Amino acid sequence: MVTNTHTTIHRNAHNLDQTFGALADSTRRAILVRLASGEATVGELAWPFEISRPAISKHLRVLENAGLVRRTVDGRISRCELDAAPMRDASEWVEFYRKYWEGQLDLLASYFNEKKKTTNEEKEK
Amino acid sequence: MVTNTHTTIHRNAHNLDQTFGALADSTRRAILVRLASGEATVGELAWPFEISRPAISKHLRVLENAGLVRRTVDGRISRCELDAAPMRDASEWVEFYRKYWEGQLDLLASYFNEKKKTTNEEKEK
DNA sequence: TATAATGGTAACCATATGGTTACCAATACA
DNA sequence: TGTATTGGTAACCATATGGTTACCATTATA
Numbered sequence: 001m002v003t004n005t006h007t008t009i010h011r012n013a014h015n016l017d018q019t020f021g022a023l024a025d026s027t028r029r030a031i032l033v034r035l036a037s038g039e040a041t042v043g044e045l046a047w048p049f050e051i052s053r054p055a056i057s058k059h060l061r062v063l064e065n066a067g068l069v070r071r072t073v074d075g076r077i078s079r080c081e082l083d084a085a086p087m088r089d090a091s092e093w094v095e096f097y098r099k100y101w102e103g104q105l106d107l108l109a110s111y112f113n114e115k116k117k118t119t120n121e122e123k124e125k
Numbered sequence: 126m127v128t129n130t131h132t133t134i135h136r137n138a139h140n141l142d143q144t145f146g147a148l149a150d151s152t153r154r155a156i157l158v159r160l161a162s163g164e165a166t167v168g169e170l171a172w173p174f175e176i177s178r179p180a181i182s183k184h185l186r187v188l189e190n191a192g193l194v195r196r197t198v199d200g201r202i203s204r205c206e207l208d209a210a211p212m213r214d215a216s217e218w219v220e221f222y223r224k225y226w227e228g229q230l231d232l233l234a235s236y237f238n239e240k241k242k243t244t245n246e247e248k249e250k
Numbered sequence: 251t252a253t254a255a256t257g258g259t260a261a262c263c264a265t266a267t268g269g270t271t272a273c274c275a276a277t278a279c280a
Numbered sequence: 281t282g283t284a285t286t287g288g289t290a291a292c293c294a295t296a297t298g299g300t301t302a303c304c305a306t307t308a309t310a
């Protein structure tokens with residue numbers, strides 16, 4: 001079992017490249033949001049966006065290559081479904097830095113407290 | 126306060142593009158890992174990698190544009206430090222799918238249990 | 251002051267995205 | 281059997297990565 005996020009870095013480097021790369025586009029993220037509520041055809045995925053079918057097709061290929069979407073051909077139409085499994089490693093990777101962003105939020109808080117304190121001292125003058 | 130991950134999608138779409146994009150490269154992720162243990166000069170960041178300084182410089186620019194690294198010039202040398210704050214939104218976004226990958230892991234487990242059961246039944250023949 | 255070290259920019263090349271229009275293949279259906 | 285629908289591919293274009301070598305600016309330092 002993996003206990004430390006960074007033991008997975010080298011093993012899953014390629015997968016993480018593809019997963020993060022797939023998530024680095026708002027259209028693809030919107031597709032994933034849509035698929036979170038259930039499978040959909042390519043047409044159903046395409047209609048909210050004002051881009052062409054080939055563009056959607058390319059986005060789906062990127063998502064497929066990242067393992068985030070599975071496509072099954074059913075007669076004339078293709079059905080897509082979410083596979084969130086690759087996001088697990090991505091999530092673990094990013095979560096490692098939680099202590100840092102929380103630490104920085106603490107610093108930010110103490111900065112404002114310090115500022116408030118200073119302002120009060122100035123008022124007392 | 127943001128309670129639902131998806132309320133942040135449109136507001137932070139551009140930032141998420143840049144954050145996920147910055148994370149989609151193993152060299153940049155390694156740089157972030159290095160910076161997690163404290164600030165470093167550009168040279169210190171570059172030496173573990175067998176790529177040129179301009180390449181490192183470009184990676185640092187991508188990380189800077191994503192807001193993940195701050196660079197401060199100190200005389201002749203540049204010091205880089207981690208800013209993990211943008212990872213917070215990225216983490217929240219990905220975490221939304223936890224229930225999906227956990228559900229799929231459950232499905233996987235039940236699949237193997239079923240297979241085991243079938244195998245045992247075959248043994249009994 | 252001459253020189254070595256740090257690190258950036260310029261120019262170039264290859265590849266992956268991200269988009270388009272035009273066209274093709276398969277299939278459901280009048 | 282024609283035809284409309286679904287969705288893919290081909291070819292093309294623009295931009296961002298990801299890398300290189302060559303060169304330059306700044307700054308310590310002998």
